[in-house]
Amino acid sequence: MNTLLITYGSQYGYTEQYARWAGQQLEGQYTVQLLPLDALTELAVADADVLVAGFSDYGxxxxxxxxxxxYEQELRSKPYALFTVSFSGLAGASQQKLDALLAKNLGESLVQDALGTYHLRGGLDHTRLSFKHKTVMVGIRSAIAALPKKSEANQQMLDSFTQKTVDYSSEEQIAPLVQAVAALA
Structure with a gap:
C-alpha cells in the first residue's frame, strides 16, 4: 500500500484538524502518516509516495x-497537494489571491506543480490569541468596521469580537482534496 504523508503547520489547531480529517478519510487507501511541519524530516518526505501539506494563514x-x-527537491519527485486554512478561506478571497499567498510563501513553481491547491475556512478563538495577534486584530477590526460595504466574511469577522469564539471549519470542506488524492491510489 502506498504511503501518504500529511504534514501541517497549525497555529490554533484548525489546520491540524483538517489534516486529521483528511487522514481518516484516506486511511485504507493509503498508509497515512501525520506529521507537523516543524517535525518534518528528509526521510519522511523521501518515504512518502504522496504528500499533502497544510498551512495556517497567519497574517x-x-x-x-x-x-x-x-525539502523542495524531494517533494518534486512525487505528487503533492497544498491547502491553507484561514478565517474566511474562499468566502473572503479568490482562489487566485490565495494561490498567490501560497506562491509568496513557497515559490511560484511549487504551487504550479502541485496536484491542487485548496483553501479552507477555520475559525477564531479570541481567548487563545497571542498578544501580538490580539494587537493585529485590533487593527483588522478597525479597518473592517470602516468599510462602507462589508462582505459576509467581513461581518463574520466583526461578529467574532463579540462572540469570542467562532468555528467555520467542517469536514466537508476537505472533500475535494481527499478526492484528488484518492484518485492517485
Whole structure:
C-alpha cells in the first residue's frame, strides 16, 4: 500500500484538524502518516509516495512554509497537494489571491506543480490569541468596521469580537482534496 504523508503547520489547531480529517478519510487507501511541519524530516518526505501539506494563514505568513521549502527537491519527485486554512478561506478571497499567498510563501513553481491547491475556512478563538495577534486584530477590526460595504466574511469577522469564539471549519470542506488524492491510489 502506498504511503501518504500529511504534514501541517497549525497555529490554533484548525489546520491540524483538517489534516486529521483528511487522514481518516484516506486511511485504507493509503498508509497515512501525520506529521507537523516543524517535525518534518528528509526521510519522511523521501518515504512518502504522496504528500499533502497544510498551512495556517497567519497574517499572510503560512505557518511552516519555510520547513516545507527545505525539502523542495524531494517533494518534486512525487505528487503533492497544498491547502491553507484561514478565517474566511474562499468566502473572503479568490482562489487566485490565495494561490498567490501560497506562491509568496513557497515559490511560484511549487504551487504550479502541485496536484491542487485548496483553501479552507477555520475559525477564531479570541481567548487563545497571542498578544501580538490580539494587537493585529485590533487593527483588522478597525479597518473592517470602516468599510462602507462589508462582505459576509467581513461581518463574520466583526461578529467574532463579540462572540469570542467562532468555528467555520467542517469536514466537508476537505472533500475535494481527499478526492484528488484518492484518485492517485
Amino acid at each position: 499572510g505568513f503560512l505557518t511552516g512554509a519555510q520547513e516545507l521549502k527545505k
